[in-house]
Amino acid sequence: xxxxxxxxxxxxxxxxxxxxxxxxxxxxxxxxxxxxxxxxxxxxxxxxxxxxxxxxxxxxxxxxxxxxxxxxxxxxxxxxxxxxxxxxxxxxxxxxxxxxxxxxxxxxxxxxxxxxxxxxxxxxxxxxxxxxxxxxxxxxxxx
Numbered sequence: 166x167x168x169x170x171x172x173x174x175x176x177x178x179x180x181x182x183x184x185x186x187x188x189x190x191x192x193x194x195x196x197x198x199x200x201x202x203x204x205x206x207x208x209x210x211x212x213x214x215x216x217x218x219x220x221x222x223x224x225x226x227x228x229x230x231x232x233x234x235x236x237x238x239x240x241x242x243x244x245x246x247x248x249x250x251x252x253x254x255x256x257x258x259x260x261x262x263x264x265x266x267x268x269x270x271x272x273x274x275x276x277x278x279x280x281x282x283x284x285x286x287x288x289x290x291x292x293x294x295x296x297x298x299x300x301x302x303x304x305x306x307x308x
Contacts, residue, residue: 166190166202166214184212184224188234188279195261196242203227203235203247211235211249211259227259229269233279238291240284246291246307248272248280256280256295258307272307 166182186204193201198218206212211227231249239245243263251257256272278296285292291307 166204168202182214182221184214186212188231191234191236191247193237193239193245195239195245201237201239201245203237205231205234205249209252211247213247227266229257229259231257233276236280236282236293238282238284240289240291246282248282248293250276250279250295256293272305274303274305 166184166186168180168182170177182202185207187207188205190202190204195201200216201213203211203213206226209230211229211231213225213227215222227247229249230252232252233250235247235249237245237247245261247259248256254275256274256276257269258272259269260267274295275298276295277298281294283292284290289308293305293307295303297303
């Protein structure tokens with residue numbers, strides 16, 4: 166994965182974050198000066214790396230067996246929800262509460278593409294957008 170930063174006046178040179186991803190990357194900010202990036206690795210697990218404002222963490226496996234690129238959202242400082250379509254074509258979710266990661270839990274459904282996730286402004290409700298097998302886009306509200 167490669168990363169590039171805008172400093173308010175211009176672009177900083179590309180930075181190699183390493184890793185070996187087999188999906189498009191996802192990213193989310195969990196607070197001021199933070200960035201979390203993730204993607205599916207060669208082992209079909211979700212892999213995660215974070216910037217704390219000063220330095221990057223090492224790559225961390227979040228496990229799972231996913232078919233799609235993961236998506237992430239953050240509705241509260243330090244918190245993060247990661248979504249991906251699993252081997253059963255259902256969406257799965259893993260949550261970080263600011264201290265520890267919870268287990269993967271099934272959201273359900275049957276999907277033909279990876280999800281998009283965003284928090285509704287001022288709430289802890291997540292809009293999850295996915296494409297159904299018939300091609301229709303579906304919006305799920307996750308609380």
